[in-house]
Amino acid sequence: GFTFVWMFLGYPFTLWMINKLKDHRHTQSLITPLVSVIICTYNEAKTIDRRIQNLFDTDYPKDNLEIIVADSNSPDGTQAIVRSLIEKHPDHVIRLVTEDERRGKVSAINLGLSVAKGEIILLTDSPALFWPGRFLRALAPAFFHRAWKSRFHRHPRCPEEYHGYF
Numbered sequence: 001g002f003t004f005v006w007m008f009l010g011y012p013f014t015l016w017m018i019n020k021l022k023d024h025r026h027t028q029s030l031i032t033p034l035v036s037v038i039i040c041t042y043n044e045a046k047t048i049d050r051r052i053q054n055l056f057d058t059d060y061p062k063d064n065l066e067i068i069v070a071d072s073n074s075p076d077g078t079q080a081i082v083r084s085l086i087e088k089h090p091d092h093v094i095r096l097v098t099e100d101e102r103r104g105k106v107s108a109i110n111l112g113l114s115v116a117k118g119e120i121i122l123l124t125d126s127p128a129l130f131w132p133g134r135f136l137r138a139l140a141p142a143f144f145h146r147a148w149k150s151r152f153h154r155h156p157r158c159p160e161e162y163h164g165y166f
Contacts, residue, residue, distance in 0.1 A: 031140055032064045036118030040108040042072040044126035048081050054129045056092065060136035066093045070112035072102045 039051060048069065055067055069082045082096045097111050109123060120140060130136070 032061050032137065033119040033140055034064050034066060034117060035060065035120045035122065035136060035140060036066040036068055036112075036116035037122045037124060038068045038070055038109065038112035038116060039124055039126055040070050040072070040105050040112065041074060041078050041126050042102060042105075042108075043074050043076045043078065045074070045076040045078045045081055047126040048078055049085065051124075051126045051129065052082070052085055052094065054132070056089070057132050058130060058136045059134055060140075062092050065136070066095070066116065066118055068095045068097065068112045068116055070108040071096065071098045072104065072108050073099050 037055060039048070041048060044051075052067060055065065058065070071079055071082070079096060079098060082094070086094045086096065095115055097115055099107060099111060113121065
């Protein structure tokens with residue numbers, strides 16, 4: 001009886017209470033590394049404006065948010081829409097990189113990665129939207145957790161200049 005009640009009610013409630021007593025806001029608000037969001041597009045004129053506006057609606061500091069649109073030579077005006085957003089929002093970092101011919105999504109990803117400066121890189125498509133508000137601010141600390149960093153930076157494929165960085 002008691003073991004069953006503890007296992008399904010007492011233990012989860014205890015963990016929930018411990019989590020609530022910890023103040024996570026302080027550490028999460030301090031960790032805001034440069035995040036590069038790469039949006040790969042081809043004929044996304046109908047959705048690209050909404051996608052970029054969705055990124056503006058996050059509460060992540062705009063100085064630490066880089067939006068990269070990697071376009072695969074869209075003939076539908078996607079590039080023109082992105083250029084107009086760049087002009088309308090000079091306070092946000094928006095980069096448009098284009099392929100001279102359509103080579104596919106992998107090529108667009110590589111093109112976006114070649115100009116990305118972020119410590120965290122997110123890949124997304126134009127129709128996909130992030131949850132408004134704290135999505136990026138809640139995500140960034142997860143990537144900067146000490147245990148995760150130590151595992152990543154000991155990985156054999158990690159460049160030598162990053163070893164011991166953290």
